[in-house]
Amino acid sequence: MGKCYLAWAKDPEIRQKGGSGGFVTATLLAALKEGLVERVLIVRRIDEFEGVPLLTDDPEEVKSCSSAHLAAPLNLSSYIPPGERVAVTVKPCDARAIIERSKRRQIDLEDIYMLGLNCGGTFMPVRTMEAVSDLFGLDPGDVLGFEVSKGKFFVEARSGTYTLPMVELERMGYGRRDPCRYCNINIPVMADLACGDAGVPPGMRATFVEILTDKGDELFEAGIKTSMIEFEEAGKEEIETRVRTDRRMSEDADMWWDELSSMIDEDDHLSYYINELGRCIHCGSCKIVCPVCACKDDAKCLDMGREGYRISLYNLIRLFHLMDSCIGCGQCEDVCPVDIPLTMIHQRFERRMEKELGYRPGFEMSKPPLQEPEPGGKV
Ligand code: SF4
Ligand code: SF4
Ligand code: SF4
Incomplete structure:
Protein backbone atom coordinates (compact mmCIF):
# COMPACT_ATOMS: atom_id res chain seq x y z
CA MET A 1 0.00 0.00 0.00
CA PHE A 123 -25.75 4.97 -14.25
CA MET A 124 -27.27 5.19 -17.73
CA PRO A 125 -28.81 8.68 -18.04
CA VAL A 126 -32.13 7.70 -19.67
CA ARG A 127 -32.72 4.72 -17.38
CA THR A 128 -32.07 6.97 -14.38
CA MET A 129 -34.60 9.52 -15.61
CA GLU A 130 -37.08 6.65 -15.91
CA ALA A 131 -36.25 5.55 -12.35
CA VAL A 132 -37.00 8.95 -10.79
CA SER A 133 -40.19 9.21 -12.80
CA ASP A 134 -41.47 5.62 -12.33
CA LEU A 135 -40.48 5.14 -8.70
CA PHE A 136 -40.93 8.60 -7.18
CA GLY A 137 -43.36 10.22 -9.65
CA LEU A 138 -40.85 13.01 -10.30
CA ASP A 139 -40.32 15.08 -13.42
CA PRO A 140 -36.59 14.60 -14.21
CA GLY A 141 -36.42 18.36 -14.80
CA ASP A 142 -37.20 18.88 -11.09
CA VAL A 143 -34.28 16.74 -9.92
CA LEU A 144 -31.49 18.75 -8.31
CA GLY A 145 -29.12 15.85 -7.73
CA PHE A 146 -28.78 12.19 -6.91
CA GLU A 147 -26.23 10.09 -5.10
CA VAL A 148 -25.55 6.68 -3.62
CA SER A 149 -24.58 6.59 0.02
CA LYS A 150 -24.36 3.69 2.48
CA GLY A 151 -26.22 1.35 0.14
CA LYS A 152 -29.05 3.79 -0.56
CA PHE A 153 -30.08 5.78 -3.64
CA PHE A 154 -30.97 9.40 -2.77
CA VAL A 155 -32.74 11.83 -5.08
CA GLU A 156 -32.79 15.50 -4.19
CA ALA A 157 -35.73 17.21 -5.94
CA ARG A 158 -37.49 20.57 -5.66
CA SER A 159 -40.25 18.80 -3.72
CA GLY A 160 -37.94 17.07 -1.21
CA THR A 161 -35.60 14.11 -0.78
CA TYR A 162 -36.52 10.61 -1.96
CA THR A 163 -34.70 7.40 -1.19
CA LEU A 164 -34.67 3.64 -1.84
CA PRO A 165 -32.20 0.91 -0.89
CA MET A 166 -29.93 0.20 -3.88
CA VAL A 167 -30.69 -3.52 -3.71
CA GLU A 168 -34.40 -2.81 -4.12
CA LEU A 169 -33.78 -0.32 -6.93
CA GLU A 170 -31.58 -2.78 -8.83
CA ARG A 171 -33.89 -5.74 -8.30
CA MET A 172 -36.51 -3.63 -10.13
CA GLY A 173 -34.14 -3.20 -13.09
CA TYR A 174 -32.96 0.35 -12.37
CA GLY A 175 -29.70 1.55 -10.85
CA ARG A 176 -26.17 0.98 -12.06
CA ARG A 177 -25.27 -0.42 -15.46
CA ASP A 178 -24.95 -4.21 -15.37
CA PRO A 179 -21.16 -4.15 -16.03
CA CYS A 180 -20.75 -1.81 -13.03
CA MET A 255 -22.46 -11.67 -5.86
CA TRP A 256 -23.89 -9.81 -8.89
CA TRP A 257 -21.52 -11.67 -11.23
CA ASP A 258 -22.71 -15.01 -9.85
CA GLU A 259 -26.34 -13.96 -10.04
CA LEU A 260 -26.19 -12.66 -13.62
CA SER A 261 -24.05 -15.61 -14.72
CA SER A 262 -26.53 -18.04 -13.20
CA MET A 263 -28.98 -17.09 -15.97
CA ILE A 264 -26.65 -18.91 -18.39
CA ASP A 265 -26.99 -22.68 -18.58
CA GLU A 266 -23.40 -23.80 -18.00
CA ASP A 267 -24.15 -27.18 -19.59
CA ASP A 268 -25.16 -25.42 -22.80
CA HIS A 269 -23.36 -22.08 -22.82
CA LEU A 270 -22.73 -22.36 -26.55
CA SER A 271 -26.47 -21.86 -27.12
CA TYR A 272 -26.25 -18.70 -25.04
CA TYR A 273 -23.48 -17.27 -27.23
CA ILE A 274 -25.21 -18.33 -30.45
CA ASN A 275 -28.55 -16.85 -29.39
CA GLU A 276 -27.10 -13.58 -28.13
CA LEU A 277 -24.44 -12.92 -30.78
CA GLY A 278 -26.75 -14.25 -33.50
CA ARG A 279 -28.87 -11.11 -32.97
CA CYS A 280 -25.98 -8.84 -34.05
CA ILE A 281 -26.88 -6.48 -36.92
CA HIS A 282 -23.21 -5.60 -37.61
CA CYS A 283 -23.47 -1.90 -36.97
CA GLY A 284 -19.84 -1.87 -35.72
CA SER A 285 -20.61 0.41 -32.76
CA CYS A 286 -19.12 -1.96 -30.17
CA LYS A 287 -15.77 -1.82 -31.94
CA ILE A 288 -15.82 1.97 -32.33
CA VAL A 289 -16.34 2.61 -28.61
CA CYS A 290 -14.11 -0.17 -27.25
CA PRO A 291 -11.21 1.66 -25.59
CA VAL A 292 -8.79 -1.25 -25.88
CA CYS A 293 -9.39 -1.95 -29.59
CA ALA A 294 -6.51 -0.33 -31.46
CA CYS A 295 -7.34 -1.54 -34.98
CA LYS A 296 -8.54 1.16 -37.35
CA ASP A 297 -10.82 1.12 -40.41
CA ASP A 298 -8.82 -1.70 -41.98
CA ALA A 299 -9.45 -4.00 -38.99
CA LYS A 300 -9.72 -7.66 -39.91
CA CYS A 301 -13.00 -8.13 -38.06
CA LEU A 302 -14.78 -5.50 -40.20
CA ASP A 303 -14.42 -7.64 -43.33
CA MET A 304 -16.22 -10.51 -41.67
CA GLY A 305 -19.97 -10.63 -42.11
CA ARG A 306 -22.33 -13.42 -41.21
CA GLU A 307 -21.62 -15.51 -44.33
CA GLY A 308 -24.06 -18.24 -43.44
CA TYR A 309 -22.93 -18.67 -39.83
CA ARG A 310 -25.16 -17.89 -36.90
CA ILE A 311 -22.35 -16.09 -35.09
CA SER A 312 -20.42 -13.87 -37.47
CA LEU A 313 -16.65 -13.97 -37.72
CA TYR A 314 -16.74 -10.29 -36.71
CA ASN A 315 -17.89 -11.30 -33.24
CA LEU A 316 -15.62 -14.34 -33.05
CA ILE A 317 -12.54 -12.28 -33.96
CA ARG A 318 -13.46 -9.68 -31.39
CA LEU A 319 -13.91 -12.39 -28.78
CA PHE A 320 -10.44 -13.71 -29.52
CA HIS A 321 -8.82 -10.25 -29.65
CA LEU A 322 -10.36 -9.13 -26.39
CA MET A 323 -9.94 -12.33 -24.44
CA ASP A 324 -6.78 -11.03 -22.77
CA SER A 325 -7.58 -7.30 -23.02
CA CYS A 326 -11.21 -6.61 -22.08
CA ILE A 327 -11.23 -4.41 -19.00
CA GLY A 328 -14.99 -4.71 -18.46
CA CYS A 329 -15.78 -1.02 -18.97
CA GLY A 330 -19.25 -1.68 -20.43
CA GLN A 331 -18.94 0.78 -23.32
CA CYS A 332 -19.82 -1.89 -25.92
CA GLU A 333 -22.94 -2.96 -24.07
CA ASP A 334 -24.03 0.67 -23.59
CA VAL A 335 -24.17 1.29 -27.34
CA CYS A 336 -25.37 -2.05 -28.72
CA PRO A 337 -28.69 -1.24 -30.46
CA VAL A 338 -30.01 -4.79 -29.97
CA ASP A 339 -29.00 -5.05 -26.30
CA ILE A 340 -26.57 -7.94 -26.54
CA PRO A 341 -24.90 -8.38 -23.11
CA LEU A 342 -21.48 -7.90 -24.72
CA THR A 343 -19.52 -7.07 -21.58
CA MET A 344 -20.79 -10.17 -19.82
CA ILE A 345 -19.77 -12.26 -22.86
CA HIS A 346 -16.29 -10.72 -23.18
CA GLN A 347 -15.75 -10.87 -19.44
CA ARG A 348 -16.66 -14.57 -19.30
CA PHE A 349 -13.73 -15.22 -21.63
CA GLU A 350 -11.38 -12.67 -20.06
CA ARG A 351 -11.98 -13.85 -16.48
CA ARG A 352 -11.31 -17.43 -17.52
CA MET A 353 -8.09 -16.32 -19.21
CA GLU A 354 -7.13 -14.35 -16.11
CA LYS A 355 -7.59 -17.45 -13.97
CA GLU A 356 -5.66 -19.72 -16.32
CA LEU A 357 -2.74 -17.40 -17.12
CA GLY A 358 -2.63 -15.10 -14.08
CA TYR A 359 -2.65 -12.01 -16.31
CA ARG A 360 -4.99 -9.14 -15.55
CA PRO A 361 -5.34 -6.47 -18.26
CA GLY A 362 -4.93 -2.81 -17.37
CA PHE A 363 -2.94 -3.19 -14.16
CA GLU A 364 0.61 -2.83 -15.42
CA MET A 365 2.59 -2.71 -18.65
CA SER A 366 3.36 -6.41 -19.20
CA LYS A 367 2.33 -7.58 -22.64
CA PRO A 368 -0.97 -9.40 -23.22
CA PRO A 369 -0.20 -13.15 -23.25
CA LEU A 370 -2.00 -13.89 -26.52
CA GLN A 371 -0.89 -10.92 -28.58
CA GLU A 372 2.20 -8.87 -29.12
CA PRO A 373 1.08 -5.32 -29.99
CA GLU A 374 2.90 -4.08 -33.08
CA PRO A 375 4.04 -0.52 -33.75
CA GLY A 376 1.02 1.48 -34.86
CA GLY A 377 -1.32 -0.51 -32.69
CA LYS A 378 -2.34 -3.40 -34.97
CA VAL A 379 -2.47 -6.79 -33.34
S1 SF4 B 1 -16.92 -0.58 -14.98
FE1 SF4 B 1 -15.96 1.44 -14.68
S2 SF4 B 1 -17.67 2.80 -14.19
FE2 SF4 B 1 -18.36 0.69 -13.82
S3 SF4 B 1 -17.92 0.27 -11.65
FE3 SF4 B 1 -16.17 -0.46 -12.84
S4 SF4 B 1 -14.77 1.28 -12.79
FE4 SF4 B 1 -16.78 2.09 -12.24
S1 SF4 C 1 -16.28 -4.11 -21.93
FE1 SF4 C 1 -14.48 -5.00 -22.91
S2 SF4 C 1 -15.12 -5.37 -25.03
FE2 SF4 C 1 -16.60 -3.96 -24.14
S3 SF4 C 1 -15.89 -1.91 -24.69
FE3 SF4 C 1 -15.03 -2.39 -22.66
S4 SF4 C 1 -13.01 -3.30 -23.05
FE4 SF4 C 1 -14.18 -3.33 -25.00
S1 SF4 D 1 -23.00 -3.03 -31.24
FE1 SF4 D 1 -24.28 -4.91 -31.12
S2 SF4 D 1 -25.31 -4.99 -33.12
FE2 SF4 D 1 -23.62 -3.52 -33.34
S3 SF4 D 1 -21.90 -4.78 -34.15
FE3 SF4 D 1 -21.72 -4.74 -31.91
S4 SF4 D 1 -22.78 -6.61 -31.23
FE4 SF4 D 1 -23.44 -6.21 -33.33
Whole structure:
Protein backbone atom coordinates (compact mmCIF):
# COMPACT_ATOMS: atom_id res chain seq x y z
CA MET A 1 0.00 0.00 0.00
CA GLY A 2 1.20 3.54 -0.82
CA LYS A 3 1.34 6.50 1.56
CA CYS A 4 -2.17 7.39 2.74
CA TYR A 5 -3.55 10.80 3.69
CA LEU A 6 -6.77 12.61 4.46
CA ALA A 7 -6.55 15.73 2.27
CA TRP A 8 -8.75 18.63 1.21
CA ALA A 9 -8.71 21.92 -0.71
CA LYS A 10 -7.30 24.83 1.27
CA ASP A 11 -9.67 27.26 -0.46
CA PRO A 12 -12.89 27.08 1.66
CA GLU A 13 -15.12 27.58 -1.39
CA ILE A 14 -13.53 24.67 -3.30
CA ARG A 15 -13.59 22.55 -0.14
CA GLN A 16 -17.29 23.22 0.38
CA LYS A 17 -18.38 22.84 -3.24
CA GLY A 18 -16.08 20.05 -4.39
CA GLY A 19 -16.84 16.38 -3.87
CA SER A 20 -15.13 15.04 -0.72
CA GLY A 21 -13.52 18.32 0.30
CA GLY A 22 -12.34 19.40 -3.16
CA PHE A 23 -8.95 17.65 -3.05
CA VAL A 24 -9.12 16.49 -6.68
CA THR A 25 -10.12 19.94 -7.98
CA ALA A 26 -7.37 21.62 -5.96
CA THR A 27 -4.77 19.12 -7.20
CA LEU A 28 -5.79 19.61 -10.83
CA LEU A 29 -5.46 23.38 -10.38
CA ALA A 30 -2.06 22.89 -8.76
CA ALA A 31 -0.87 20.63 -11.62
CA LEU A 32 -1.79 23.36 -14.12
CA LYS A 33 -0.23 26.11 -12.03
CA GLU A 34 3.02 24.19 -11.56
CA GLY A 35 3.19 23.37 -15.28
CA LEU A 36 3.15 19.60 -14.66
CA VAL A 37 0.48 19.37 -17.36
CA GLU A 38 -0.73 21.51 -20.25
CA ARG A 39 -4.42 20.68 -19.82
CA VAL A 40 -6.71 18.57 -17.68
CA LEU A 41 -9.35 16.12 -18.89
CA ILE A 42 -12.43 16.01 -16.67
CA VAL A 43 -16.22 15.55 -16.87
CA ARG A 44 -18.37 18.65 -17.31
CA ARG A 45 -21.88 18.49 -15.93
CA ILE A 46 -24.59 19.51 -18.42
CA ASP A 47 -27.29 18.56 -15.92
CA GLU A 48 -27.95 15.75 -13.45
CA PHE A 49 -28.43 13.30 -16.30
CA GLU A 50 -25.72 14.36 -18.72
CA GLY A 51 -21.98 14.85 -18.45
CA VAL A 52 -19.46 15.37 -21.27
CA PRO A 53 -15.65 15.22 -21.45
CA LEU A 54 -13.91 18.57 -21.08
CA LEU A 55 -10.27 19.24 -21.95
CA THR A 56 -9.23 22.58 -20.52
CA ASP A 57 -6.46 24.73 -19.08
CA ASP A 58 -8.91 27.27 -17.65
CA PRO A 59 -8.91 27.19 -13.80
CA GLU A 60 -12.45 28.57 -13.66
CA GLU A 61 -13.73 25.72 -15.83
CA VAL A 62 -11.90 23.22 -13.62
CA LYS A 63 -13.56 24.72 -10.52
CA SER A 64 -16.99 24.53 -12.16
CA CYS A 65 -16.61 20.75 -12.69
CA SER A 66 -15.82 19.99 -9.09
CA SER A 67 -18.57 17.54 -8.16
CA ALA A 68 -18.84 13.87 -9.12
CA HIS A 69 -21.21 12.84 -11.91
CA LEU A 70 -22.78 9.39 -11.60
CA ALA A 71 -24.80 9.49 -14.83
CA ALA A 72 -21.79 9.93 -17.10
CA PRO A 73 -20.76 6.43 -18.19
CA LEU A 74 -17.85 7.75 -20.25
CA ASN A 75 -14.46 6.20 -20.79
CA LEU A 76 -12.13 9.20 -20.74
CA SER A 77 -9.19 7.23 -22.18
CA SER A 78 -10.69 7.80 -25.63
CA TYR A 79 -10.46 11.60 -25.29
CA ILE A 80 -6.78 11.97 -24.41
CA PRO A 81 -5.05 14.18 -27.00
CA PRO A 82 -1.86 12.70 -28.47
CA GLY A 83 1.47 14.34 -27.67
CA GLU A 84 0.22 16.48 -24.81
CA ARG A 85 0.87 16.30 -21.07
CA VAL A 86 -2.52 15.87 -19.47
CA ALA A 87 -3.92 15.18 -16.00
CA VAL A 88 -7.07 13.09 -16.18
CA THR A 89 -9.57 12.02 -13.55
CA VAL A 90 -9.99 8.27 -13.92
CA LYS A 91 -12.30 5.58 -12.66
CA PRO A 92 -10.63 2.15 -12.49
CA CYS A 93 -11.92 1.29 -15.99
CA ASP A 94 -10.54 4.57 -17.43
CA ALA A 95 -7.14 3.89 -15.86
CA ARG A 96 -7.06 0.30 -17.10
CA ALA A 97 -8.01 1.43 -20.60
CA ILE A 98 -5.22 4.04 -20.57
CA ILE A 99 -2.69 1.35 -19.65
CA GLU A 100 -3.97 -1.02 -22.35
CA ARG A 101 -3.97 1.79 -24.95
CA SER A 102 -0.44 2.62 -23.95
CA LYS A 103 0.62 -0.98 -24.70
CA ARG A 104 -0.89 -0.52 -28.17
CA ARG A 105 1.00 2.76 -28.63
CA GLN A 106 -2.20 4.80 -28.72
CA ILE A 107 -1.16 6.84 -25.68
CA ASP A 108 2.22 7.70 -24.18
CA LEU A 109 1.82 6.88 -20.50
CA GLU A 110 4.71 9.21 -19.64
CA ASP A 111 2.52 12.17 -20.61
CA ILE A 112 -0.44 11.19 -18.46
CA TYR A 113 -1.09 11.93 -14.79
CA MET A 114 -3.95 9.75 -13.54
CA LEU A 115 -5.98 11.07 -10.59
CA GLY A 116 -7.91 7.94 -9.72
CA LEU A 117 -11.42 8.14 -8.31
CA ASN A 118 -12.90 5.23 -6.36
CA CYS A 119 -15.91 3.95 -8.25
CA GLY A 120 -18.98 2.05 -7.11
CA GLY A 121 -20.62 2.25 -10.54
CA THR A 122 -22.17 4.61 -13.06
CA PHE A 123 -25.75 4.97 -14.25
CA MET A 124 -27.27 5.19 -17.73
CA PRO A 125 -28.81 8.68 -18.04
CA VAL A 126 -32.13 7.70 -19.67
CA ARG A 127 -32.72 4.72 -17.38
CA THR A 128 -32.07 6.97 -14.38
CA MET A 129 -34.60 9.52 -15.61
CA GLU A 130 -37.08 6.65 -15.91
CA ALA A 131 -36.25 5.55 -12.35
CA VAL A 132 -37.00 8.95 -10.79
CA SER A 133 -40.19 9.21 -12.80
CA ASP A 134 -41.47 5.62 -12.33
CA LEU A 135 -40.48 5.14 -8.70
CA PHE A 136 -40.93 8.60 -7.18
CA GLY A 137 -43.36 10.22 -9.65
CA LEU A 138 -40.85 13.01 -10.30
CA ASP A 139 -40.32 15.08 -13.42
CA PRO A 140 -36.59 14.60 -14.21
CA GLY A 141 -36.42 18.36 -14.80
CA ASP A 142 -37.20 18.88 -11.09
CA VAL A 143 -34.28 16.74 -9.92
CA LEU A 144 -31.49 18.75 -8.31
CA GLY A 145 -29.12 15.85 -7.73
CA PHE A 146 -28.78 12.19 -6.91
CA GLU A 147 -26.23 10.09 -5.10
CA VAL A 148 -25.55 6.68 -3.62
CA SER A 149 -24.58 6.59 0.02
CA LYS A 150 -24.36 3.69 2.48
CA GLY A 151 -26.22 1.35 0.14
CA LYS A 152 -29.05 3.79 -0.56
CA PHE A 153 -30.08 5.78 -3.64
CA PHE A 154 -30.97 9.40 -2.77
CA VAL A 155 -32.74 11.83 -5.08
CA GLU A 156 -32.79 15.50 -4.19
CA ALA A 157 -35.73 17.21 -5.94
CA ARG A 158 -37.49 20.57 -5.66
CA SER A 159 -40.25 18.80 -3.72
CA GLY A 160 -37.94 17.07 -1.21
CA THR A 161 -35.60 14.11 -0.78
CA TYR A 162 -36.52 10.61 -1.96
CA THR A 163 -34.70 7.40 -1.19
CA LEU A 164 -34.67 3.64 -1.84
CA PRO A 165 -32.20 0.91 -0.89
CA MET A 166 -29.93 0.20 -3.88
CA VAL A 167 -30.69 -3.52 -3.71
CA GLU A 168 -34.40 -2.81 -4.12
CA LEU A 169 -33.78 -0.32 -6.93
CA GLU A 170 -31.58 -2.78 -8.83
CA ARG A 171 -33.89 -5.74 -8.30
CA MET A 172 -36.51 -3.63 -10.13
CA GLY A 173 -34.14 -3.20 -13.09
CA TYR A 174 -32.96 0.35 -12.37
CA GLY A 175 -29.70 1.55 -10.85
CA ARG A 176 -26.17 0.98 -12.06
CA ARG A 177 -25.27 -0.42 -15.46
CA ASP A 178 -24.95 -4.21 -15.37
CA PRO A 179 -21.16 -4.15 -16.03
CA CYS A 180 -20.75 -1.81 -13.03
CA ARG A 181 -22.71 -4.12 -10.76
CA TYR A 182 -20.23 -6.93 -11.31
CA CYS A 183 -17.09 -4.78 -11.68
CA ASN A 184 -15.02 -5.75 -8.64
CA ILE A 185 -12.32 -3.06 -8.91
CA ASN A 186 -13.42 -0.11 -6.79
CA ILE A 187 -10.11 1.54 -5.95
CA PRO A 188 -7.99 2.59 -8.97
CA VAL A 189 -4.75 1.06 -7.71
CA MET A 190 -3.25 1.29 -11.22
CA ALA A 191 -3.53 5.13 -11.25
CA ASP A 192 -1.03 7.64 -9.81
CA LEU A 193 -3.32 8.68 -6.97
CA ALA A 194 -6.38 6.84 -5.62
CA CYS A 195 -8.95 9.23 -4.15
CA GLY A 196 -12.28 8.56 -2.48
CA ASP A 197 -14.61 8.76 0.49
CA ALA A 198 -13.93 5.34 1.96
CA GLY A 199 -12.00 5.72 5.22
CA VAL A 200 -12.86 9.41 5.76
CA PRO A 201 -14.32 9.91 9.27
CA PRO A 202 -18.05 10.83 9.22
CA GLY A 203 -18.67 14.58 8.96
CA MET A 204 -15.16 15.41 7.73
CA ARG A 205 -14.97 17.16 4.33
CA ALA A 206 -11.89 15.38 3.04
CA THR A 207 -10.65 12.79 0.56
CA PHE A 208 -8.80 9.62 1.47
CA VAL A 209 -5.75 9.77 -0.82
CA GLU A 210 -3.32 6.96 -1.54
CA ILE A 211 -0.14 7.89 -3.42
CA LEU A 212 0.69 5.03 -5.76
CA THR A 213 3.50 6.22 -8.05
CA ASP A 214 6.22 8.86 -8.41
CA LYS A 215 3.83 10.88 -10.55
CA GLY A 216 1.31 10.65 -7.72
CA ASP A 217 4.00 12.11 -5.47
CA GLU A 218 4.54 14.94 -7.97
CA LEU A 219 0.83 15.76 -7.99
CA PHE A 220 0.61 15.78 -4.21
CA GLU A 221 3.76 17.90 -3.96
CA ALA A 222 2.31 20.37 -6.48
CA GLY A 223 -0.72 20.76 -4.21
CA ILE A 224 1.51 21.45 -1.21
CA LYS A 225 3.88 23.79 -3.07
CA THR A 226 1.04 25.93 -4.44
CA SER A 227 -0.73 25.90 -1.03
CA MET A 228 -3.79 24.45 -2.75
CA ILE A 229 -4.20 21.49 -0.39
CA GLU A 230 -4.04 20.69 3.30
CA PHE A 231 -3.69 17.20 4.70
CA GLU A 232 -3.00 14.90 7.61
CA GLU A 233 -1.72 11.34 7.63
CA ALA A 234 -4.43 8.68 7.56
CA GLY A 235 -4.58 6.67 10.78
CA LYS A 236 -4.77 2.91 11.22
CA GLU A 237 -8.52 2.98 11.81
CA GLU A 238 -9.18 5.03 8.64
CA ILE A 239 -7.00 2.72 6.57
CA GLU A 240 -8.78 -0.35 7.94
CA THR A 241 -12.20 1.19 7.26
CA ARG A 242 -11.18 1.78 3.65
CA VAL A 243 -9.94 -1.80 3.28
CA ARG A 244 -13.20 -3.14 4.73
CA THR A 245 -15.33 -0.94 2.45
CA ASP A 246 -13.37 -2.06 -0.59
CA ARG A 247 -13.73 -5.72 0.40
CA ARG A 248 -17.48 -5.36 0.94
CA MET A 249 -17.94 -3.68 -2.46
CA SER A 250 -15.92 -6.40 -4.21
CA GLU A 251 -17.98 -9.11 -2.53
CA ASP A 252 -21.15 -7.33 -3.61
CA ALA A 253 -19.83 -7.22 -7.20
CA ASP A 254 -18.96 -10.92 -7.12
CA MET A 255 -22.46 -11.67 -5.86
CA TRP A 256 -23.89 -9.81 -8.89
CA TRP A 257 -21.52 -11.67 -11.23
CA ASP A 258 -22.71 -15.01 -9.85
CA GLU A 259 -26.34 -13.96 -10.04
CA LEU A 260 -26.19 -12.66 -13.62
CA SER A 261 -24.05 -15.61 -14.72
CA SER A 262 -26.53 -18.04 -13.20
CA MET A 263 -28.98 -17.09 -15.97
CA ILE A 264 -26.65 -18.91 -18.39
CA ASP A 265 -26.99 -22.68 -18.58
CA GLU A 266 -23.40 -23.80 -18.00
CA ASP A 267 -24.15 -27.18 -19.59
CA ASP A 268 -25.16 -25.42 -22.80
CA HIS A 269 -23.36 -22.08 -22.82
CA LEU A 270 -22.73 -22.36 -26.55
CA SER A 271 -26.47 -21.86 -27.12
CA TYR A 272 -26.25 -18.70 -25.04
CA TYR A 273 -23.48 -17.27 -27.23
CA ILE A 274 -25.21 -18.33 -30.45
CA ASN A 275 -28.55 -16.85 -29.39
CA GLU A 276 -27.10 -13.58 -28.13
CA LEU A 277 -24.44 -12.92 -30.78
CA GLY A 278 -26.75 -14.25 -33.50
CA ARG A 279 -28.87 -11.11 -32.97
CA CYS A 280 -25.98 -8.84 -34.05
CA ILE A 281 -26.88 -6.48 -36.92
CA HIS A 282 -23.21 -5.60 -37.61
CA CYS A 283 -23.47 -1.90 -36.97
CA GLY A 284 -19.84 -1.87 -35.72
CA SER A 285 -20.61 0.41 -32.76
CA CYS A 286 -19.12 -1.96 -30.17
CA LYS A 287 -15.77 -1.82 -31.94
CA ILE A 288 -15.82 1.97 -32.33
CA VAL A 289 -16.34 2.61 -28.61
CA CYS A 290 -14.11 -0.17 -27.25
CA PRO A 291 -11.21 1.66 -25.59
CA VAL A 292 -8.79 -1.25 -25.88
CA CYS A 293 -9.39 -1.95 -29.59
CA ALA A 294 -6.51 -0.33 -31.46
CA CYS A 295 -7.34 -1.54 -34.98
CA LYS A 296 -8.54 1.16 -37.35
CA ASP A 297 -10.82 1.12 -40.41
CA ASP A 298 -8.82 -1.70 -41.98
CA ALA A 299 -9.45 -4.00 -38.99
CA LYS A 300 -9.72 -7.66 -39.91
CA CYS A 301 -13.00 -8.13 -38.06
CA LEU A 302 -14.78 -5.50 -40.20
CA ASP A 303 -14.42 -7.64 -43.33
CA MET A 304 -16.22 -10.51 -41.67
CA GLY A 305 -19.97 -10.63 -42.11
CA ARG A 306 -22.33 -13.42 -41.21
CA GLU A 307 -21.62 -15.51 -44.33
CA GLY A 308 -24.06 -18.24 -43.44
CA TYR A 309 -22.93 -18.67 -39.83
CA ARG A 310 -25.16 -17.89 -36.90
CA ILE A 311 -22.35 -16.09 -35.09
CA SER A 312 -20.42 -13.87 -37.47
CA LEU A 313 -16.65 -13.97 -37.72
CA TYR A 314 -16.74 -10.29 -36.71
CA ASN A 315 -17.89 -11.30 -33.24
CA LEU A 316 -15.62 -14.34 -33.05
CA ILE A 317 -12.54 -12.28 -33.96
CA ARG A 318 -13.46 -9.68 -31.39
CA LEU A 319 -13.91 -12.39 -28.78
CA PHE A 320 -10.44 -13.71 -29.52
CA HIS A 321 -8.82 -10.25 -29.65
CA LEU A 322 -10.36 -9.13 -26.39
CA MET A 323 -9.94 -12.33 -24.44
CA ASP A 324 -6.78 -11.03 -22.77
CA SER A 325 -7.58 -7.30 -23.02
CA CYS A 326 -11.21 -6.61 -22.08
CA ILE A 327 -11.23 -4.41 -19.00
CA GLY A 328 -14.99 -4.71 -18.46
CA CYS A 329 -15.78 -1.02 -18.97
CA GLY A 330 -19.25 -1.68 -20.43
CA GLN A 331 -18.94 0.78 -23.32
CA CYS A 332 -19.82 -1.89 -25.92
CA GLU A 333 -22.94 -2.96 -24.07
CA ASP A 334 -24.03 0.67 -23.59
CA VAL A 335 -24.17 1.29 -27.34
CA CYS A 336 -25.37 -2.05 -28.72
CA PRO A 337 -28.69 -1.24 -30.46
CA VAL A 338 -30.01 -4.79 -29.97
CA ASP A 339 -29.00 -5.05 -26.30
CA ILE A 340 -26.57 -7.94 -26.54
CA PRO A 341 -24.90 -8.38 -23.11
CA LEU A 342 -21.48 -7.90 -24.72
CA THR A 343 -19.52 -7.07 -21.58
CA MET A 344 -20.79 -10.17 -19.82
CA ILE A 345 -19.77 -12.26 -22.86
CA HIS A 346 -16.29 -10.72 -23.18
CA GLN A 347 -15.75 -10.87 -19.44
CA ARG A 348 -16.66 -14.57 -19.30
CA PHE A 349 -13.73 -15.22 -21.63
CA GLU A 350 -11.38 -12.67 -20.06
CA ARG A 351 -11.98 -13.85 -16.48
CA ARG A 352 -11.31 -17.43 -17.52
CA MET A 353 -8.09 -16.32 -19.21
CA GLU A 354 -7.13 -14.35 -16.11
CA LYS A 355 -7.59 -17.45 -13.97
CA GLU A 356 -5.66 -19.72 -16.32
CA LEU A 357 -2.74 -17.40 -17.12
CA GLY A 358 -2.63 -15.10 -14.08
CA TYR A 359 -2.65 -12.01 -16.31
CA ARG A 360 -4.99 -9.14 -15.55
CA PRO A 361 -5.34 -6.47 -18.26
CA GLY A 362 -4.93 -2.81 -17.37
CA PHE A 363 -2.94 -3.19 -14.16
CA GLU A 364 0.61 -2.83 -15.42
CA MET A 365 2.59 -2.71 -18.65
CA SER A 366 3.36 -6.41 -19.20
CA LYS A 367 2.33 -7.58 -22.64
CA PRO A 368 -0.97 -9.40 -23.22
CA PRO A 369 -0.20 -13.15 -23.25
CA LEU A 370 -2.00 -13.89 -26.52
CA GLN A 371 -0.89 -10.92 -28.58
CA GLU A 372 2.20 -8.87 -29.12
CA PRO A 373 1.08 -5.32 -29.99
CA GLU A 374 2.90 -4.08 -33.08
CA PRO A 375 4.04 -0.52 -33.75
CA GLY A 376 1.02 1.48 -34.86
CA GLY A 377 -1.32 -0.51 -32.69
CA LYS A 378 -2.34 -3.40 -34.97
CA VAL A 379 -2.47 -6.79 -33.34
S1 SF4 B 1 -16.92 -0.58 -14.98
FE1 SF4 B 1 -16.17 -0.46 -12.84
S2 SF4 B 1 -14.77 1.28 -12.79
FE2 SF4 B 1 -15.96 1.44 -14.68
S3 SF4 B 1 -17.67 2.80 -14.19
FE3 SF4 B 1 -18.36 0.69 -13.82
S4 SF4 B 1 -17.92 0.27 -11.65
FE4 SF4 B 1 -16.78 2.09 -12.24
S1 SF4 C 1 -15.12 -5.37 -25.03
FE1 SF4 C 1 -16.60 -3.96 -24.14
S2 SF4 C 1 -16.28 -4.11 -21.93
FE2 SF4 C 1 -14.48 -5.00 -22.91
S3 SF4 C 1 -13.01 -3.30 -23.05
FE3 SF4 C 1 -14.18 -3.33 -25.00
S4 SF4 C 1 -15.89 -1.91 -24.69
FE4 SF4 C 1 -15.03 -2.39 -22.66
S1 SF4 D 1 -23.00 -3.03 -31.24
FE1 SF4 D 1 -24.28 -4.91 -31.12
S2 SF4 D 1 -25.31 -4.99 -33.12
FE2 SF4 D 1 -23.62 -3.52 -33.34
S3 SF4 D 1 -21.90 -4.78 -34.15
FE3 SF4 D 1 -21.72 -4.74 -31.91
S4 SF4 D 1 -22.78 -6.61 -31.23
FE4 SF4 D 1 -23.44 -6.21 -33.33
